[in-house]
Amino acid sequence: MEEQHAIEVTDLVISYQNLKKTSIKKSLLHFKRRTIDRFVAVKGISFYVRQGEILGIIGKNGSGKSTTLNALAGIFSPDSGTIDLKGHSISLLSIGVGFQGEMTGRENIILSGMLLGFSEEQVHAKEQDIIDFAELGDFIDKPVRTYSSGMYSKLAFSITAILETDIMLIDEVLSVGDQKFKKKSYNKMKSLISNKDRTVVIVSHSIDTLKQLCDTVMWMHEGQIKKIGEPGPVLDEYVKFMEKS
Amino acid sequence: MFKRFMDDMKKYWKYAVYSSRAQLKSEIANSYLNWLWWILDPLCFMLIYVFMFGYVFKSDEQYFAIFVFIGITMWDFFNRCLLQSVRVIKSNKPIVSKVYIPKFILVIIRMCINGFKMFISFLIVAVMLIVWRVPITWNILYCIPILLTLFMLVFGFGCFLLHYGVFVEDLGNVLNIALRLIFYLTGVFWNIMDRLPAPYNAYIGKGNPIAFLLTSMRECLIYGQTPHRKLLLAWFLIGLVISIIGIRKIYKNENSYVKVI
Numbered sequence: 001m002e003e004q005h006a007i008e009v010t011d012l013v014i015s016y017q018n019l020k021k022t023s024i025k026k027s028l029l030h031f032k033r034r035t036i037d038r039f040v041a042v043k044g045i046s047f048y049v050r051q052g053e054i055l056g057i058i059g060k061n062g063s064g065k066s067t068t069l070n071a072l073a074g075i076f077s078p079d080s081g082t083i084d085l086k087g088h089s090i091s092l093l094s095i096g097v098g099f100q101g102e103m104t105g106r107e108n109i110i111l112s113g114m115l116l117g118f119s120e121e122q123v124h125a126k127e128q129d130i131i132d133f134a135e136l137g138d139f140i141d142k143p144v145r146t147y148s149s150g151m152y153s154k155l156a157f158s159i160t161a162i163l164e165t166d167i168m169l170i171d172e173v174l175s176v177g178d179q180k181f182k183k184k185s186y187n188k189m190k191s192l193i194s195n196k197d198r199t200v201v202i203v204s205h206s207i208d209t210l211k212q213l214c215d216t217v218m219w220m221h222e223g224q225i226k227k228i229g230e231p232g233p234v235l236d237e238y239v240k241f242m243e244k245s
Numbered sequence: 246m247f248k249r250f251m252d253d254m255k256k257y258w259k260y261a262v263y264s265s266r267a268q269l270k271s272e273i274a275n276s277y278l279n280w281l282w283w284i285l286d287p288l289c290f291m292l293i294y295v296f297m298f299g300y301v302f303k304s305d306e307q308y309f310a311i312f313v314f315i316g317i318t319m320w321d322f323f324n325r326c327l328l329q330s331v332r333v334i335k336s337n338k339p340i341v342s343k344v345y346i347p348k349f350i351l352v353i354i355r356m357c358i359n360g361f362k363m364f365i366s367f368l369i370v371a372v373m374l375i376v377w378r379v380p381i382t383w384n385i386l387y388c389i390p391i392l393l394t395l396f397m398l399v400f401g402f403g404c405f406l407l408h409y410g411v412f413v414e415d416l417g418n419v420l421n422i423a424l425r426l427i428f429y430l431t432g433v434f435w436n437i438m439d440r441l442p443a444p445y446n447a448y449i450g451k452g453n454p455i456a457f458l459l460t461s462m463r464e465c466l467i468y469g470q471t472p473h474r475k476l477l478l479a480w481f482l483i484g485l486v487i488s489i490i491g492i493r494k495i496y497k498n499e500n501s502y503v504k505v506i
Contacts, residue, residue, distance in 0.1 A: 016504050070503070074345040077500030092343060099339055100264075102271040111267065114260040115344045143271065 004051035006088055006167060006199035007072065011081035014067050015040040041067040043223035044081065049216075054193055054200045056214035056231065058207075058238055064223040065203045069169050072201065088166035088199070089117050093157070101145035105136060105155055108144055112159050126162050133188075134158035135181065150177050154185075161188050168192065170202045207235050250492055253347040261350050265357035283365045287317050294434040306436060308467050311373045315463055316433035318366035322359050323399060323455050324424055329355045330403035331410035331417045334502050341503055348499045349492055352403040356396065374466065382469035391462050394477060397484030398454050404491025411502045431456040454480050 016039045042064040049055045057065045070076045072083060073092040099108045109130055113123030131140050134155045139147060147155070153176040160168070176185055193200050193213055204210055210217055211231050218228040219238050227234050273279040291314045298304045298313070306312045333351045334341055341348070374381065410416050430449050432440070437450050438460070451457055451473075457480065461472035 075342065075500065075503055100268070100337075103267045104271075107263075107267040107271075111260065111264055112344075114263065115340065115346060117256075120259055120263065143274075 005048045006051045006053070006086060007049040007201070008084040008086070009048065009072075009081070010046045011044050012042055012046070012068070012071065012078050012083065013040065013044050013080045014042040014064070014071055014076055015079050041223055042071070045220075045223075045225050046081075047218060047225065047228060049199055049201065051199060052196050053216060054202065054214045056210035056217040057201065057203045057220060058205070058210060058217060058235070059220035059226075060242070063220045065220055066171055068220070069171055069201065069203055072167075073169055085167065090167040090169065091116050091160050091163070091165040092169045092171065093160040099144045099152070099156070102143055104142060105134075105140040105144055105147070106131070108155070109159055113163050116160075116163055116165060118163060123163070130155075130158045130162045133162055153177065154181060157185055161185070161192060164192065164198070166197075167199045167201070170200065170204075172204055207239060211235055246493060246496065249496070253350070257347060257350045260346075261353050261357060264354050265361070268354070268358055269361060283362050284369060287314065287321065287366045288369070290317050298434045304435060308377055308379060311370065311377060311379065311467055312436075312463060313434050314366070314370055314373060315466060316431075316459055318363055318370065319395065319459050319462060320428065320431060320433045320455070321366075322363040323395070324428070325359045326352075326356055326399045327402055327406060327424065328417070328420065329359075330406040331420055333403075333407050334411050348407060348495050348502065349400075349404055352400060352407055356399060356403070360396075370466065379467055380469060384465040384469050384471050387465040387472050388462060390477060390481070391458055391465070391472065394481040394484060395455075395458050397481055397488060398458075401484050401487030401491050404488065404495055408491070408494050408498060411505055427453065427455065431459060433459070436460075451476060454483075 045064075045068070047055075057068065059065050067076065069092065071078055072085075073090055075092070100111065103111070106127070109127055110120060110123050113126075114120060134140075134151075134157075136147075136151055136155060139151060144152065144155075157176045170189075176182065190213070192198065193202075202210065202214065214231050216228065217231045217234045219226045219234055227237060273282070276282060278285065291310060294313045294317070295310050299309050329336075330352050333355060334348065337351055340346060406416070406420065430437075430453055432450075437456055438446050440446075441449065449456055450460060457473075457476065461477060464470040464472050
């Protein structure tokens with residue numbers, strides 16, 4: 001039987017080049033001394049994720065993990081190579097989903113939901129669940145700029161956790177808030193991740209988490225895939241490598 | 246590209262409307278006079294200009310207050326939309342860096358917000374027309390194509406400014422100066438046709454789109470005249486072309502914006 005792939009990535013290259021900001025003043029003053037900044041963050045990687053698979057990405061800082069994740073979410077465009085999501089809906093969970101400070105939490109729930117591809121009615125239907133899960137009380141009708149950072153991340157987490165998409169991209173955040181909420185959000189996350197139909201990509205530095213949750217682990221090193229396979233061996237090798245260097 | 250644009254519009258139109266509404270609500274939630282500011286703001290500026298130019302400089306336009314008010318209303322829309330377009334990616338950084346959104350939607354949101362304020366101002370214009378007993382003719386209906394042309398042009402310019410605003414840091418400053426120049430060449434509180442010497446008044450009156458639209462609006466609302474229809478159509482088409490090029494530019498580059506801001 002042929003496997004169903006949820007994500008297919010081929011020869012993905014992402015660089016931050018030629019995109020240096022300029023100003024008219026600067027280009028007048030330094031007419032000839034314009035340098036081209038080129039930094040290749042991801043150097044031609046190819047991989048696929050099966051339907052329902054949980055892929056963990058590990059690697060040292062600046063190895064291109066988050067860049068890859070952003071590219072999967074459609075926020076960055078690849079310089080070359082392709083990303084095929086097979087028409088699945090996708091959401092990126094990282095600290096602080098895009099909120100507009102002047103608006104109330106309730107309005108932000110609707111807006112974020114609509115940006116994730118849900119209709120206003122669908123979000124309305126789940127609105128109460130999100131508010132209950134976030135435990136914000138009366139603050140839900142206050143502008144988001146008045147929130148503490150904990151409340152902010154609780155709301156952000158609740159939105160992505162309750163509004164389930166086919167593919168979830170998780171950047172470091174498995175749990176947020178205080179001790180009690182941490183436990184609750186971690187359990188919620190776990191139940192979301194272990195759902196058979198959901199494809200998940202997790203970027204994390206926590207060896208334990210990856211070992212516990214993932215089916216496959218991909219080790220990225222300086223923009224390339226160093227190793228991909230069963231969590232056990234890959235993670236052991238990664239730990240050894242990190243201790244040596 | 247056209248199909249993609251229509252699909253995106255369909256998909257994100259509701260988002261744009263909801264977002265505009267929420268932003269308008271949050272704007273008034275924070276001030277004591279609330280929505281009254283949408284009326285007070287243009288009204289106060291009108292009084293200042295009427296005093297300055299009606300009494301101090303002795304302008305002799307007929308229905309001078311309405312003349313100025315229409316000018317301010319349309320100019321404010323134009324001015325605000327363009328200035329906000331330059332910064333629109335930066336000011337929406339939290340959204341842009343977390344989720345995909347066709348970036349021209351952000352311009353449309355700004356246009357909806359400013360358009361709503363313009364709509365309120367035009368309601369005041371309607372009241373003024375009645376109070377001053379201005380004779381109304383069927384020509385008043387020309388305000389619809391005039392506004393459509395204005396929207397088209399603003400959207401096109403907005404898309405361009407959005408794109409270059411990301412890469413050029415001080416574009417906002419330059420735009421500010423440029424807009425001030427255009428402001429004086431638009432005749433918000435004086436009639437360009439009468440005040441400028443002969444060949445130049447026609448150049449500016451027809452070549453500066455906002456001046457042309459403003460004059461046309463006054464002609465059809467206050468003076469019961471038919472605006473220059475061919476020129477109106479021409480500017481509409483120019484706006485359309487600019488918008489198409491602008492959308493294409495945004496589609497080509499929008500995913501790189503996040504890397505820069």
